[in-house]
Amino acid sequence: MADPFLKVQDLKIHFPTDDGLVRSVDGLTFSLERGKTLGIVGESGSGKSVTSLGILGLHNKRNAQVSGEIWLDNQELVNASPEDVRKLRGQKMAMIFQDPLSAMHPFYTVGHQIIEAYRVHHNVSKKVARKHAIEMLNRVGIPQPDRRVDDYPHQFSGGMRQRAMIAMALSCDPELLIADEPTTALDVTVQAQILDLMHDLQQEFNSALIIITHDLGVVAELADDILVMYGGKAIEQGPAQTIFEAPEHPYTWGLLGSMPRMDRPVADRLMPIPGSPPSLINLPSGCAFHPRCAYEPQTGGLGTTMVPELTEAGGGHRVRCHLPSTERRRIWAEEIKPKLEAGQ
């Protein structure tokens, strides 16, 4: 079998600071095929965005220590020269940023920015690039693209800006598209439109898509695979269906419990996960989630002393937890699932 299109192997991104080493990403492994979507889910500060910037090679070598391997289409990126990686950016991989207003240059028209991005990688005249930009804006559903192409970013609405951002990212037909919280700055109706658009375009271009979000609802529709991150590590990863229907990690249960759902009875109140995300400098000993975990006592002290391994739970589903798999399944089936479905 051929290697997957994107393969990330034991990726570590550490930032040395005066307060200590920040382990933003600590041994992340995943792979992604063309035409597939991976959702990376986690709370703020769990290392999601750092991962995406790491794949693009946007970390400053001076203050970030990146190790591990990133294989994109059989090309290694972590140890490649910056110039080689630069050539890939935009062309082979592109990124959609969270806040399109701050990610677009305020002094240039939207069209100009798409044209420039296109011309970095294609040796074409301005006229051809402009036509391409208008076409891209049309493709992402900007009305009257031949006129709006000369507008400045601040003249676009939030949803239009995000569309323009997507047009820019897609202008060079990248095979890997990373969307870092693409809908966080948008309201719900626009969110749905943007997600639909990204899905359609992904099908059209057959690109690999990574969606980074803290909102499980966003990835529920789109993702083929889901990776749940906590404290810089993957704690549960696997096919989206498995993650939603038979999650095995207490943290994922917590995420599901704190997500409002329309297809289930309305809960009186959502069940938040107690506590707050751990500091990436001083991770709790043992399992990083243990201070917030209701099932920690059942591990017999292992939770506080040993870091659990990411272990296979069948069908590509991997979980990082000390509880035995049978016990996890029992808790999910007998305790958590009925509660969620009853809206309690």
Add this chain to the structure above:
Amino acid sequence: MVIGPGTTVSDQAPAAPDPAEGPVPGKAIEGRSLGRIAWTRLKRDKGALGGAVVIILLVLMALFAPLIVKLTGSTPNEFHQDLLDETFVPKGTFGGMSLDHPMGLEPQNGRDLFAGIVYGARISLLVAFLATLLSVVLGTVLGVMAGYFGGWVDTVISRAMDVFLAFPVLVFALALAGVIPNEAFGLSGLSLRLVLLIFIIGFFNWGYIARIIRGQTLSLREREFVDAARGMGARGPYILWKELLPNLVAPILIYATLLIPTNIIFEASLSFLGVGVARQLEGEPGVTWGGMLSTAVDYYTLPHFMFWPGMAIFITVLAFNLFGDGLRDALDPKTR
């Protein structure tokens, strides 16, 4: 500095074009560029506008000095000793003011003050403009480099900045004046002194602007649009020129307009202390407002002699400061 959010831009409502017909030409919603927004605001600021008018008049006066002095018929190098009395004080009231000599005459040698003021603008503005240009170019290049590259480049440039900011420029200029030969670098006399003056004023002032630009660059470098540009595969030079520099234009412009009056005063001070440009007897007169003030100190009983060059410096500096303040307000979206 970001000129952006739609608040400053009043889109005229389009005259509801029939969708079938497409956009009506000439009625399109038009975005206003930074320059146009700033210009609209500047036009509303009477002080800045007045300053701009005075600056333009001063520049014209400096450029056409030889033509302007023809109006009164005396050049700055002409001696009118016949108009002085036996104590070498100008005859008549107010220092010999008359139609031929609207600002009166210098005591002692009877040179026309009006011509002196007109020609003085040349050196004041030339030195101030070129010295400012030198400071701004040096400061911008070094400031952007320090901010963008960081690391040891930043350390070296920042320490150099500290050295230059701590340098006693005035003392240095005074000391240098004593050792300037009559000829050096293939230049001599007036032009040599001018070049040295510009160099001293410009070269020792870049630290201030470099600091401002470095700080701005540091914060701009981390902005998301820079990441986005890099994410699309932009090269380093592109980011420096196209992403960072446009955002630095406003602080550079503002600082430049505020540096010019400082440099005018500095030049006047140096000339006052006698280490600036020296008076020439023929050709370009080399007359400066600071130099005129310096001579005037010996004739403190004749206040008009001190009044005119003082006024000239005062008005010029005021005009530049008013314009600079107005420009800052116009370019800064937060002050409206």
